[in-house]
Amino acid sequence: MKEYELFIGPQHPGITGNMMYHLWVDGDTVTKAECNVGYLHRGFEKLMESRLWMQNIPLVCRICVPEPDVNEAAYSMAVEQLMDWEIPDRAKYIRTIVLELARIAAYLMAIGSYAGSIGIYTLPQWSMGDRDYILDIFEQLTGARVYHIYIWPGGVRWDMPADLPRLIEKTLNYIEERLKLYDDVLFENRVFFDRAIGVGKIPCNKAIEWGVTGPNLRACGYGYDVRKLEPYAAYDEIDFDIVSYPDLGKFDAHEAGDVYTRMIIRRLEIEQSIAIIRQALKKMPESEHILKHPNWLRWKVPEGYAFARVESSKGEFGYFVVSDGGLKPVRVHVRGPSYTHGINVAEKLLQGANIADVSQILFSLDICPPDIER
């Protein structure tokens, strides 16, 4: 049998963004895969070194396009660590709400594009439309649909409008209703079972060593979540569950770490996020929303090394910030969650997979190229 080389991407509908996989195939089995990234490399880390601490906020949100708020939160948290700031309680709750809304939006997008990759084209139409209602909330809250620039060092940019909780509640109810329809179309669909069970398995004993995080790790049976491990914002005051492998609620558990489990975990986490937002809305205290801040133009951050981590919909986001006590950071290094599962893990999972499964494996890992390349 002859071996062929295939190039998937960057211009290809079956790829998770502007990136490329180079496949060697034998028949229709992939024998080797190589990831090629860099199509979105803008040199963020270099740009950040030449901008003021505050000027970096509009930059960082562009690092992960489907879920920008985690970047603002992580960067702000790292700066707050260096400044030794304790943010006001109300800001903590508002941050929690914003981050969870962003998580739901990102999951809806991930589920929609996954469904598209196995040929169920109804779901992308629905989930993108539903995601838009969340973007509407953001628009009322922050003035922008995608990049919000709302979470700042020291709190949030402005207070939540008084009538917003009603809109959020309405949207959450709507999404809950819609999830039932999603179940009918995708999660309880025969096509999904036949395509996804047992495909693209991450070996569970290797998962941690390979650096898999987030929903992909929880699908392997480890209930690790940064929200519980190192609670940030108001997560330590809120009661919620971490969904992890054998415990899949109303869905059957099959094999650990495969495409099926990964998608079901995402589906179940939407419910958790909804619960978190409801609690946060109820518990939100009245107080200031931001600390009294210095003059942003002459703001110096004390010397030191800080690391902040945040759980995003794709995994663990980490910001390593180094300051020498000046007006600008010396170094900001971003750990994108896709860095591990988009390159090393995906290369290993694709080996031995069927060509038809390549795109569903990639979509079920939820790879986001901009956070690999920055």
Next chain:
Amino acid sequence: MGLHNGDKMMRYEEWSKLARKASKRSLWMVHFCTGCGAIEMPPVMTSRYDMERFGIAPMATPRQADVLLITGYLTVKTLRRVIQVYEQMQSPKYVIAFGSCTINGGMYWDSYNTIKHLEKYIPVDLYIAGCMPRPEGIINAFLELMKLIDEGKARGWERYQKYYDKYKENQRRVFNFEVKEEEKEEKEQKREKNEEH
């Protein structure tokens, strides 16, 4: 037969007018997400904003497509692929560029890896302003493009043919850019000085 040259020209004009009228109603765009503006494409394509009511649909292959969307900043590495895609498309073909990044570099004006002015490398028919244009803006741009096509003003592809050498020269310059020899020497001298210290 008995047709004069002038008549032929007339016919060509009329026919192309008719063709333009028809083609503006079925614009297919290449499925290529080049930058962060691509995140606003799914909402535009799907149920909420639904651009299929204007006859616009995504298309996987460049050869069947009419419109190339440049959704934001372009790195040099992507530009190479974009040019390949653009040259594969059949004329008439149109380019819509999203956001301030394609106009003058936007917030990446001092980034070492993004091209700043898209116009220098491929002809652009229409720009959408905004740092992440809204879906309404995108739809408006498509309607505007239809108007331009109808009036025969969207002729970027003809420009590309006419100034092909110049475009190629610019592309070659950005792909094979070398720091000038004198500066290299200058740098080496500096380095030597440093080592002496």
Next chain:
Amino acid sequence: MKSIELLGKGEEMHGRAYIKLSADEIEESIKKLKENGFNHFVMLSCVDWLDKGKFELVYHMWNYEEKEHAMLSVDIDRNNDVMKSMSHLFPQIETYEREIHEMYGIKFEGNNRLTPFLLENWPHDPPMRKDFDSKKFVKQMYESIPFIEGDENEGI
């Protein structure tokens, strides 16, 4: 903190252990931490201290059980930027080393996949070094290219 006890040195910095090591100790230390529960390798970052004439490599490791974060820091000389590769310990270190090799020019001995990663055909200095002036570079490279002349609506 556990990692400080294990390695016998280091300080606490904003709730995380910051441990300064020399280049020969690093492999042993990572191994030791890995055996003792620090099994999640978070990332490998590099800081360029131009005025001090050194690169600082920071290995971040995380312990899921103890909920502890350790930063192992190694200094290497800026003029002699060679480091031993750690990619046999965790597979994803390979990718981080590829990136640092490309962005800072540090050579990692023992990593045989130091191929171009994010940049393509990059003949210039490694861009993340502090002495790479990106504004000047932009002026030379992108601003020097002329616009195409001619009327906007002009066709053939």
